[in-house]
Amino acid sequence: MAEDKQHQLSPTSWNRFEECPRKYWLSKQGLPRKAGMAASLGTAIHNSVEDLCNLDLDGRDDEEVGWLPEAVKEAMDRNWEAERAVFMATPRHPRWKEDRLPKARVGLAGALSILMSRTNAAERSLPKVSVGVWRQVQQRVLATESNLVSDCGRLTGRLDLLLSEPDEQGKERWIVADLKTGNPPESSLDEKVDRQLRLYRDILKQSKPEHPPVQAEGWYSADQSVHRTDGPPILDAAIEAWGLMTPTEDPPAATPSEAACAFCDWKAWCPSWWVARMEGEIIPHGSFSDEVVRLVRLEAETGAALFERTPPVGVDGELSGSQHRFGALLADSALDSIREIAESGNDGPLFLGSAMVSSSTMRLGHWSEVMPWSPLLRSLR
């Protein structure tokens, strides 16, 4: 494989690799990216917090109040629009959900509430926060969205916030904070978040040898809870994983599981989940399911389709026919996709992603994907 530069391990790529090495390998193949509403909402909140931490307050009176709610609104409106543009420009995207904006505003308020609490702001009600109080918050923020790279260049990360705070004895300590906009943990931190926080913490400590004590925390905007990790040093394990993640021509073995495959973006290129599904190792739950099928008939006007399930033969993506036929109703982008595929003359097998199976007729719409089944068994890079 032609690699221009040494690969790097980030918390995201490491977590992917731990979930399923094939998922990591596929993520490096330059396949069409997929956008998701939850990720866009999270990015809009992150970028708004960053903007507010770096807000230029030059020339403003310390006593001024009533300005922060408007600044918060402006930051979110700006970042929401920017995220919408990125989302719509991403090759694979469902429908943009404008009605999630209020949820993003609530998430931002939750994140700011944690920030003000962790920086001991004298006033935490947004309309009453003075310019002087916000200046003090800003002074405690040492860095936002900061790139971290280990001494060897192999490990990398981007930390959300680095804060300075006095410990119980009044001595300085640093807080490495990662803002989370998903569900808070019920008890201890999720293994993936714990690994991510420790990696940020330890790369930071390595790159700033004169650092005071450093504490790593996950901040959950949904309930404003703060979860700290005190796990052991992690750089040696990360370097070991980096070695295992060296790019290869052939794909590494997949480790399909319900957790790893549920939100995997590369199912259309991965034969392994379909084998696991047909062998009963993965059981679809809930209202949505994925399928690999042959299109038997399509009424292009109405979106009524008849599919035949195509079970795997072996583990490399080959398929066979079956007696299992089912009807489905397609609409919106799912219908556009299948029409496009049919018009292109491609009559090969199809991957149906997120088909709604809660009613007697399967439905595919703006939330679904219809793509050619394209098992990838050789690196494209």
Ligand code: SF4
């Ligand atoms: S679909 Fe499942 S088995 Fe395939 S790459 Fe994704 S996580 Fe791995």
